[in-house]
Amino acid sequence: MKTHNIKLIAAIALCITLTGIRAHASDFKTIYNRMYEKYLDRNPSKETIGGLMKSLSPEGAFVTLNYRATDGSPRKHVQNLIALACAYQHPENTFYHDKTLKESYLKALRFWIDTNHQAKNWWYRYIPYPKELSTSVVLMSREINENPELFDKTIKYLRWSYENAAPSHMTGANGADIIMGSFAASILTENESQMEDFKERMTQLLTIQPSEGIQPDYLFGQHCGHGRQLYFTSYGKEFVNSTLAYLELCKDTRFQSPGLELLQRLFTDGVQWIFYNKQHDPNNAGRFISSNQYSSAIKVLAERICKLSNSDARNNMKQALQHIGGDNSLTGNRMFWRFDYMVHRRNNYMTSSRMTSTRTVGNEAGNGDGEFNYYASNGVNYLFVTGHEYDGNFFKIFNNRQYPGITAEQDNAPLPIPDWGEGGNNGNCFAGGVSDSLYGTCGMILDRRGLQAHKAWFYFDEEFVCLGAGICNAKGKAEVFTTLNQCNRNGKVQYMTNGKKQTLKNGSIQTVADWILHGQTAYFNLLPQTEYKITCDTALFSLNANHGIRPQQGKYAYVVHPSIPSTSAAAKYAAKLPIKVLANTEKTQAVRHEKLRITEIIFYQPGELKLENGDILATDTPCALLWKEKEKRIHIANPRCESENPEKATITLIQNGQAKQILLEMPQKEEAGKSSTASY
Numbered sequence: 212m213k214t215h216n217i218k219l220i221a222a223i224a225l226c227i228t229l230t231g232i233r234a235h236a237s238d239f240k241t242i243y244n245r246m247y248e249k250y251l252d253r254n255p256s257k258e259t260i261g262g263l264m265k266s267l268s269p270e271g272a273f274v275t276l277n278y279r280a281t282d283g284s285p286r287k288h289v290q291n292l293i294a295l296a297c298a299y300q301h302p303e304n305t306f307y308h309d310k311t312l313k314e315s316y317l318k319a320l321r322f323w324i325d326t327n328h329q330a331k332n333w334w335y336r337y338i339p340y341p342k343e344l345s346t347s348v349v350l351m352s353r354e355i356n357e358n359p360e361l362f363d364k365t366i367k368y369l370r371w372s373y374e375n376a377a378p379s380h381m382t383g384a385n386g387a388d389i390i391m392g393s394f395a396a397s398i399l400t401e402n403e404s405q406m407e408d409f410k411e412r413m414t415q416l417l418t419i420q421p422s423e424g425i426q427p428d429y430l431f432g433q434h435c436g437h438g439r440q441l442y443f444t445s446y447g448k449e450f451v452n453s454t455l456a457y458l459e460l461c462k463d464t465r466f467q468s469p470g471l472e473l474l475q476r477l478f479t480d481g482v483q484w485i486f487y488n489k490q491h492d493p494n495n496a497g498r499f500i501s502s503n504q505y506s507s508a509i510k511v512l513a514e515r516i517c518k519l520s521n522s523d524a525r526n527n528m529k530q531a532l533q534h535i536g537g538d539n540s541l542t543g544n545r546m547f548w549r550f551d552y553m554v555h556r557r558n559n560y561m562t563s564s565r566m567t568s569t570r571t572v573g574n575e576a577g578n579g580d581g582e583f584n585y586y587a588s589n590g591v592n593y594l595f596v597t598g599h600e601y602d603g604n605f606f607k608i609f610n611n612r613q614y615p616g617i618t619a620e621q622d623n624a625p626l627p628i629p630d631w632g633e634g635g636n637n638g639n640c641f642a643g644g645v646s647d648s649l650y651g652t653c654g655m656i657l658d659r660r661g662l663q664a665h666k667a668w669f670y671f672d673e674e675f676v677c678l679g680a681g682i683c684n685a686k687g688k689a690e691v692f693t694t695l696n697q698c699n700r701n702g703k704v705q706y707m708t709n710g711k712k713q714t715l716k717n718g719s720i721q722t723v724a725d726w727i728l729h730g731q732t733a734y735f736n737l738l739p740q741t742e743y744k745i746t747c748d749t750a751l752f753s754l755n756a757n758h759g760i761r762p763q764q765g766k767y768a769y770v771v772h773p774s775i776p777s778t779s780a781a782a783k784y785a786a787k788l789p790i791k792v793l794a795n796t797e798k799t800q801a802v803r804h805e806k807l808r809i810t811e812i813i814f815y816q817p818g819e820l821k822l823e824n825g826d827i828l829a830t831d832t833p834c835a836l837l838w839k840e841k842e843k844r845i846h847i848a849n850p851r852c853e854s855e856n857p858e859k860a861t862i863t864l865i866q867n868g869q870a871k872q873i874l875l876e877m878p879q880k881e882e883a884g885k886s887s888t889a890s891y
Contacts, residue, residue, distance in 0.1 A: 217694075238464040239401045242347070245460050246395065250346045253297050257305045260298045263291050264315050281331040288323055289343045292316065296347035313354055317361065324364050332578060337372040337380065341392035341814075344603055345369060349395050354762030369396035371743035383423035383433045384446040388454035391698050394457070410466045415456050416450075417470025418788025419881070424450070425473060426549040427881045429481035435498070436630035438572040441550050441565070442497040443482060444505045451477070451512050458519060474516055475524050482509065483531040483789055484545050484554045487561035493574075493606070494552065494565040494591060498581030499798040500574050502601040506784040510535050544651035544670055548852060548884030551642040553653045555670040560773035562675060564616070564668045564768050566655035568642035570852060572635030576628045581768065583611035583628040590655055590666045592616025596732055596773045600698040605751075613694040613753055618657060618664045618682060622689035627660075641815065643850030644668075645835035645886045652835055654800060654813035654850060664765075664771050669802040669811045676737075676790055681797035682758050682765030692744070692755040693767045700752045701730035704745060704780050707785075712778050719746040727754055733775035735785055737768035737792055768792055799821070808840040813850075819863075827865040832857050838864075844890050849877055864891065 245307070266273050278285050295316040298306045298633050306312045329336055334342070348355065349366055356362045373393035374381070381389065391411050397405040419427050422435045423604055432439045433448030451474060458474075468687045485492040490502045492632045513532040520528050521731040534541045544555045551566040573588030574581055595599065610617050611626070629635035637659055644653025654667035662684045669676040677695075684691050706716040706723040721744045726735045729752050736743070744755045758765035775781045793810070801812040801820050812820055812828065814836065819829035828838060830847075837846040844862070851855055862873040871891050878885040 227517075231891045232884055236401065238466065239398055241464055242374075242398050242460050242466070246398065249456075249460075250293075250349050251297060251300055253294075253300045253305050255294045255298045259294060260312065263295060264312065267319060271318035271320075273319070275666065278326065278328060280614075281329075282336040283330040283332060283339075285328045285330075286335060286339055286343070288319070288328075288650075289340060289347075292319055292323070292347040293343065295319065296350040300350050313351075316351060317354065317358070320347070320355065321361055321363065324361070327368070332386075337376060337440065338385065338388045338392060341369045341372050342388060345392060345395035347603070349399070352399050359382045366400055367857075370392050372393065381412070381414075383420075383431075384450035384453070385433075386412070387450050387457075388785050391453045391456055394460075406466050409457070410461070410468055410610045413454060413468040414470060415623070417454055417468060417473050419473070420604075421881065425796075426547075427478050428547040428549045429476050429711045430467050430485075430495070430547050430550055430552070431477065431481070432550070434575055434632055437634075438567070438570055438636040439550055440497065440572045440575060440632050440635070440836040441495045441552060443485070443495045444491055444501075444509065445497055445499045447477075447482075447585050448497075448505050448509055448512065449767050451516075452508075455512060455515055455519075459515070462519070471516070471519055472524070472610070475520060475528055478516060478531045478535075481547070482513075483534040483541060484556065485542045485563075486535045487539055487556070489535075489537045490600075490602060492554070492561075492563050492593055492595075493601060494563060494587075494593065496574065498575045498577050498584065500581060500584060500606050502605075506535075525650055543648050544646045545648070545775075546644045546646040546651055546653065546848065546884075546886060547880070548643055548848065551655065553644050553646065553651055553668070553670070555651060555675065556673060557773075559596065561595045562670075562771075562773075564644070564653050565593075566642035566653065567635070567637040568655065568852075569636055569640045569854060571637075571639070572629065572632040575630070575632040575635055576685035577631050581629050583626070585629055585635070586612055586614050586617050586619050588629070588637060589614065589617035589619055589659060590657060592668065594696060594698075594732065594771065594773065597701060599701070600730075603699065605699055607751060609697055610753065613692065613697045613755060615694055615696045615698065616677070618666060618679060618691065618693045618758075620660070620662060620684055620687050620691050622687070624688075640851050640854035641833065641837060643848060643852055643884045645811075645837050645846050646887070647837055647839065647846045647888070650807075650809060650811070650837060650839075652802075652811035652813060653836060654815070654835060656815065662691065665797050665800060665813075665815060667800040671804050671807060671809065674770050674771050674790070676792070676802045678769070678792065678795045678800045678802070679765070679767040680795045680800060682762050682767075684761055685763070687761045690760055691758040691762050691765065693758065693768060695734050695743075695752040695754040695756065695771070696729075696732070697751065698730070700747055700750060702704060704729045704747045704752060706743075706745060707778070707782065711780075715745055715747055717748055719744060721745075721757065726785055728775060728778060728781050729754070731774060731782045732774045733784070735770040735772065735781075735788065736788075738766060741767060741769075750767055753862075766795060768795055778796065789824070793822060806817075808837075810838040810840070812836040812838075825848060827863070829863040829865075831861045834860060836862065842890075844875055845875075846886050846888045847875055848886045849884055853880070856883040860887075862889075 431443040433442035433446035567588040574584040639656040642655035706727040
């Protein structure tokens with residue numbers, strides 16, 4: 212009986228083992244088939260393939276390419292291999308299973324592997340070379356495997372970048388790309404341990420990160436060595452592309468990673484907020500500054516996430532996809548506290564405040580790109596109404612000392628180049644804001660290149676308010692401007708001065724204007740003596756408040772209204788402004804919206820603010836505060852974030868002589884800077 216039981220147990224164990232082996236083997240087969248189908252996505256023309264074969268030397272080089280170049284241009288060789296492989300394997304291609312084409316491919320592959328081209332930029336050998344080579348290798352794996360030596364060399368080539376990558380290269384987009392560059396090698400060799408390693412690393416990348424990667428506020432950072440840097444539309448896009456490819460290929464296999472939910476949150480809580488009319492906020496573009504360069508590719512990523520999502524998540528992703536694709540119905544206010552960045556949206560406009568601090572940097576430079584991005588760290592305030600404000604050639608021809616919203620000296624001295632973010636941060640830790648998800652206010656203490664200023668933004672429904680105080684440039688040699696906007700020109704430029712409506716057709720004028728109207732957006736001056744320089748030509752419009760040379764305690768105050776169709780509408784709005792500026796000093800900047808009964812305050816230090824009706828708001832710590840009187844709710848946040856973060860804050864509200872103390876817990880650690888709410 213015992214012998215029978217032992218044999219039965221052994222038989223069951225063997226069955227389980229064999230079943231497991233077959234299941235594991237079938238996982239590799241499943242992934243391989245998915246890769247093959249994914250990569251056989253084109254049917255190159257007869258002319259294209261014929262031309263490539265004719266241009267191939269006896270050694271396997273394409274004679275049209277310079278393999279001595281170190282700029283990465285030989286990458287075209289790898290892309291040619293993809294075309295050859297697709298033609299060979301596509302059943303409808305003229306060269307389907309053509310023997311000569313097969314020999315041409317193998318010869319060109321051997322040449323590439325043996326020469327092992329090295330570009331000056333490390334990125335080529337580590338990322339696009341192996342990642343793109345994988346496509347043709349998967350398609351031609353059976354043919355390559357007919358020559359075991361070549362197959363072995365090819366596998367080693369694909370594995371090299373993963374095995375030799377520095378730890379600093381294995382974060383964010385670079386880490387995900389390097390994994391996917393070696394992924395095919397592990398599938399083709401059915402290497403269990405390597406795939407388990409990939410799964411572990413992908414799972415780690417697809418978690419909330421302290422630095423590079425997806426942050427706790429659901430936006431993406433890369434190149435964060437000198438401070439956290441917004442970087443979704445290029446590096447973030449690549450990160451999603453590679454991690455999503457892994458999730459798609461490994462779905463329902465033992466190598467599946469549980470990261471889909473985080474990608475969904477990235478898009479629903481982050482990415483959709485930065486798009487308007489198919490344009491994206493350039494603050495998210497890093498050194499590749501643009502408002503639409505990668506919009507189509509990002510929409511495709513959202514579509515792919517939708518396909519992988521279950522029904523509940525798919526509904527949210529479909530809405531995000533619509534907003535990325537040009538539906539502007541998403542409204543609200545969101546403070547991304549990890550990046551000192553606020554986005555404010557209504558159906559008819561989107562705007563943002565991109566501040567910087569000792570924790571963050573603006574758009575970087577690198578490899579010759581973004582060399583004029585220095586002032587992208589000075590408090591940029593983009594405004595989208597039509598969606599075409601900053602597209603086309605704007606960033607090639609604009610004045611880089613006049614990013615929208617910034618305060619900067621207008622000198623001609625060469626500006627520092629923020630290579631990889633170095634020098635792209637701000638000299639003060641105060642930069643942040645508070646949001647209740649519909650309204651918000653944010654502020655920063657600017658301290659860069661000898662210039663100091665307290666800058667704040669107050670966001671409502673039809674309009675937003677911009678305040679500046681303490682503007683000082685003691686050693687400056689040129690005028691200091693605050694740029695209300697610089698954008699592509701859109702029609703007439705009209706303004707009101709001394710009770711008269713004027714039109715500027717082309718050129719520049721400096722005037723004390725009551726308001727300025729351009730492209731159905733009106734700018735209303737709240738400081739009567741402020742001089743504005745208005746400039747326009749056939750391409751650009753710019754509007755600047757001139758603080759003069761070496762200002763001391765300079766100020767600005769203006770309202771931006773994005774839906775003013777005419778000069779008569781501008782005059783009507785100016786006559787009944789619903790806005791009250793309650794304070795504009797280095798201690799406090801505050802605005803009250805009379806119709807909404809909302810008060811927004813930036814307290815740069817502990818103190819109090821007295822309203823016109825006698826109400827008093829006081830705080831025992833620096834903070835951004837939003838008071839909604841109708842709802843009897845107070846929202847606050849700590850703009851110093853983790854730099855200086857108290858555990859609690861006490862807000863004192865005095866109404867009709869009666870004081871109420873409101874105690875709020877302040878979010879800690881990676882959530883330092885996030886908004887906190889209390890009712891009274």
